[in-house]
Amino acid sequence: MITATLNEYVILSVVLFAIGFFGVLLRKNTLVIFMSLELMLVASTLGLVAFSRYNHTLDGNVFVFFILTVAAAEVAVGLAIIVALFRKRHTIQVDELNSLKN
Amino acid sequence: MAPALFYLFALLTVASAVGVVANKNAVNAAMSFLLCLVGVAGLFVQLDAYLLAFLLLLVYAGAVVALFLFIIMLLDTQGRQNWGFKKFSTFTSLVALGLLLTGLGTFVARGQLDAPNPNAAGGVGAALKPYAYQLFTTYLLPVQVMGFLLLIAMLGVIVLSKRIDGPEDAK
Numbered sequence: 001m002i003t004a005t006l007n008e009y010v011i012l013s014v015v016l017f018a019i020g021f022f023g024v025l026l027r028k029n030t031l032v033i034f035m036s037l038e039l040m041l042v043a044s045t046l047g048l049v050a051f052s053r054y055n056h057t058l059d060g061n062v063f064v065f066f067i068l069t070v071a072a073a074e075v076a077v078g079l080a081i082i083v084a085l086f087r088k089r090h091t092i093q094v095d096e097l098n099s100l101k102n
Numbered sequence: 103m104a105p106a107l108f109y110l111f112a113l114l115t116v117a118s119a120v121g122v123v124a125n126k127n128a129v130n131a132a133m134s135f136l137l138c139l140v141g142v143a144g145l146f147v148q149l150d151a152y153l154l155a156f157l158l159l160l161v162y163a164g165a166v167v168a169l170f171l172f173i174i175m176l177l178d179t180q181g182r183q184n185w186g187f188k189k190f191s192t193f194t195s196l197v198a199l200g201l202l203l204t205g206l207g208t209f210v211a212r213g214q215l216d217a218p219n220p221n222a223a224g225g226v227g228a229a230l231k232p233y234a235y236q237l238f239t240t241y242l243l244p245v246q247v248m249g250f251l252l253l254i255a256m257l258g259v260i261v262l263s264k265r266i267d268g269p270e271d272a273k
Binding site: 002003004005006007008009010011012014015016018019020021022023025026027029031032034035036038039042045046049050052053054055056057058059061062064065066068069070071072073074075076077079080081082083084086092 | 105108112115116119120122123125128131132135138139142145146148149150151154157158161162165166169170173174176177191192194195198199202205206209210214215217218220221226227232233236237240241244248251252255256258259262263
């Protein structure tokens, strides 16, 4: 039994995505930026599941499977990169990581 | 099972998502992220995607957030959490916010999305069997590719976490 409409789910998904997007744009801590990125992924999965449920298909749900896998791999690699960066530069603030600038 | 439950979880999710972005402390941000994932899992349950809700909690809340917390504590960047905005970044964010609000407004004004009555048939994603069937027939190749992706990611992490002596390390 579903009472909320598809529109509400889509709007919620967009709002979550937007919050993650602004986190990526505004924050300076690489770890928080990465977390906001994950938030955007989760928001997109919510949209997929909602569309899949309302159209009686399974494709969106199966796609979320793959998104979860990719996210797990992405987190592993991304955090390894951040740790390697911290070892080399002793900071993870993006405004101090500007050696490619000049 | 009124929309009240939906609004409860939606509010929880959005509030904790704002907490992720607005929190000064990275550990608190990770905890907010955990709460946000719980909210999304609750919404998945309402969409009859029980398996996905479980997997989301298992993979994200269990593994990803734990990994995040571990790295945050390992790096220990306390005392350098400046919250200052760059001017240009703020400007672009405001432009993006304006565009987003316009898009959302048009979406709401356009009316409901076309969807068949969701209660006419039960949720397809509620049972476990259709997933297994789909994954081993239609999506067999992507599953194999995902296996290779995970293998490559594992190799990449091993290579990355080995200490490489760079010019800045030698000092």
